[in-house]
Amino acid sequence: MKIYKYGDNVDTDVIIPARYLNAPDEKSLASHCMEDIDENFASTVEAGDIVVGGANFGCGSSREHAPLAIKACGVKCVVAKSFARIFYRNAINIGFPILECPEAVDGISAGDSVSVNFQSGVIVNETTGASFQAAPFPEFVNGIIENGGLLKSLKARGVAK
Amino acid sequence: MGMTMTQKILARAAGLPQTEDGQLIEGRLDLVLGNDITTPVAVTEFKKAGLSTVFDRDRIAIVLDHSTPCKDIKSAQLCAVCREFAREHAITHFYDVGQMGIEHALLPEKGLAAPGEVIIGADSHTCTYGALGAFSTGVGSTDMAAGMATGLAWFKVPSAIKVNLTGELGPYVSGKDVILHLIGMIGVDGALYQSLEFAGEGVASLEMDDRFTICNMAIEAGAKNGIFPVDGKTLEYLKGRVSRGFAAFEADPDARYTKEVTIDLSALRPTVAFPHLPSNTKTVDEAAGKAIQQVVIGSCTNGRLKDLREAAAVLRGRKVADGVRCIVIPATQQIYLDAMAEGLVADFINAGAVVSTPTCGPCLGGHMGVLSDNEWAISTTNRNFVGRMGPTSSMIILASPAVAAASAVTGMVTDPAAL
Known part of the structure; x- marks a missing residue:
């Protein structure tokens, strides 16, 4: 896996x-x-690579095409210091994992080998041995991610028909 | 605990007596919006999920404004997807070429946004309708699809920044200068996940078109929404447009804010933003003299009648400088008609500008004014990101209609008062 850092x-x-x-x-x-x-x-870019960004990742246009494009490249997840809110909800809604963790961003360089546990939110830089804890998702948001996105989650709840 | 305007609107939409910062709620929607770029993705998701009906055909608006009149075959095919969906579901508020305008100018004009309403749109500048005291915010295509199917959306209730406005705007200073100044103060993520709530005695002096411009660019500070209190000017604007009942919400005196900032409107100078962030602001005095090759006057930010009047007042009897292309885009058909009736279109054409049919076109580098390598534009649009209006070497300065028009006359960034 590779790290792409911006x-x-x-x-x-x-x-x-x-x-x-x-x-x-x-x-x-x-x-x-x-x-x-x-x-x-x-x-x-190859399947399993990770994108690392600074603050306000995904700002600007509401285009869902943005998280879709990154996901379609096979990227495993985006780790950033913070996300712009529309990108944040778009990623959740399409079931694409994103992690907010400023310490991890500062502690990861291009070329490092990094593993991520989405359940626990733990990010490990295997090159340096450093471990970071990302902010956990609220339960409601976890429900969307676990169902594979917003529409599947709404169907599972019987809200959308 | 007191609530902000936004928190009160969201509480009502969620059927709750109270909401607070960070709370996750599911709220009922008064309107769901999409355009010709975001609707096709929503339609794909809608179909993929096996959904068959929309929650209310009167509460969905689809506006073909971004690549229209269609710039290429692929765009035409996307518009065809929108048309077919609108026909299949008998969408009441479907706006195609001939009726369409730039969505965020069109919807208020058509009375589709009112105080207290909850509106989501698959376009980031949906936050514009906060000018009317509505909660409105940009979302993505999947949210649009879910909203069309269920009439619901999930929200994290935002905390708020209070923006106290004092004084009155001086000559050649407008809503664009207010919002650029604010973004320059707090940064492009200064209001991330929060609402920008405007208040203070300075509000009363701001025309509705200025308030629309200010709320339109709340997203450029990272905000979830911008919102103004409802006053006599709001009610005057709504007269003849909105006949349904609506509810105006005021912030409680003890509402909590994470931060309060004050802007003295009387002290503001015309303000511009240099590449590549809307927060990279300078006063026109600091920026004066920078050469430009193209001027764009229009967009969901600044394509309304007051904007065109201010640009025409500068261009009337003057000429666009040699080597400068000046493109003027009235945001809706009605604005176009009004601009013609007032003689503004003639002012533009006589000055050597072109006047286009409503379209988002150049703002996002789509069509009707794409830049070439290393060119500089001054534009009344909302984003000056890398590659936004052309190749990555092209540059955008964001400005008000008056400053953009004055710059068209001289070929460089110019204070209109100095002409």
Whole structure:
């Protein structure tokens, strides 16, 4: 696995530029993911890699195409100091794991080997041996994630028909 | 414990006597909005989940405004998906080319947002309707799909920052300068997960179009929503547009705020934001002289009639500088008609600007004004991120309509008072 590390305020326009929103299929979104901030990302990312960001990750446009693009690349999760709120709920709603943990962001460098336990929220930097605890999700949000996203969760509860 | 305006609206929507910071609630929705970029993804999710009916065909709005009139085949195909869904579910408020305008100017104009209502939209600038005392916030396509099916959405009740406004705006200073100044003060994540609640004696002097602009860019400070109290100007705006009952909520005197900031409107200077963040603000005095090649006047932020009047007042009898392209985009068909009736469209064309049909186009680098390499634009839009309006080497300065128009005349960032 590889770490892709970025700074603060990674906006959804750089995650997936608007010029590609006319083709919202996963394959197309994945092929342009991060293009305007890291032109090598889409061609080198592999299943199981982790994206690490600074504060306010995913700010800007509400486009769900952004977490969809990252997820479609096979990225395991995003760890950031904080998330912009629409990106945060979009990731939860599509069942894509995100972890808020400023200490882990400061304690992970590109090239490190990192493991994540989504149940406990524990992030381990296996290269340095350091361990970090991400903020746990509220139970309600966990229910959405465990059901595989918002719509499945609403169907499981019998709210959506 | 006292509640903020937002907390009262969310409490009512959730059927609770009280809500507090951080509480997770499920609230009833008064309106669910989508556009031609976000609706197709919502439709895919809606179908994939095996959903078959919408909760209320009168409480869904679909506006084809981003890539329209369609810029390419793929965009046309996405609009076709929206059209088919709207037809299949007999969506009352479906706006196609000819009726459509930029969604956040169109919905208030059509009376689809009112005080106390809860509105979600699959577009980040849905926070605009807080100007009317509504709780409105941007969400993604899955939330839109769930909202269309159930009429419900989950929310974390936000804490709030109180923004006290004092004084009155001076000449050539507008709502855009207020919100850019505020974002410059608190930063692009200064209100993350929170509501921005505007208050104070300065509110009364702000026109509705200024309040729409201010709430529109609450998201650029990371806020969940921006909201203004309802006053005589709000009620005047709603007259003839909203006939259903609505409820105006005031913040309790003992409502809790994480922070209070004060802005003296009288002291504000025209303010611009340099690349690549809306928080990278300077006064026009500090920025004056920076050369630009394109000017965009329009968008959900600044495409309303007051904006066009302010731009036309600067351009009237003057010419757009050689080497500068000035693009003016009235936000709705009604605004376009009003601008024509007032002679503003003639002012723009006589000055050498182009006037476009309503579209979000250039704001997100879609069409109707995409930049080339290393070009600089001054724009009344809301984001100046890397690559937003063109290649990654292109640059955007955010500004008010008056400053953008003055800059069109000189070809460089210019204080309109200095012309």
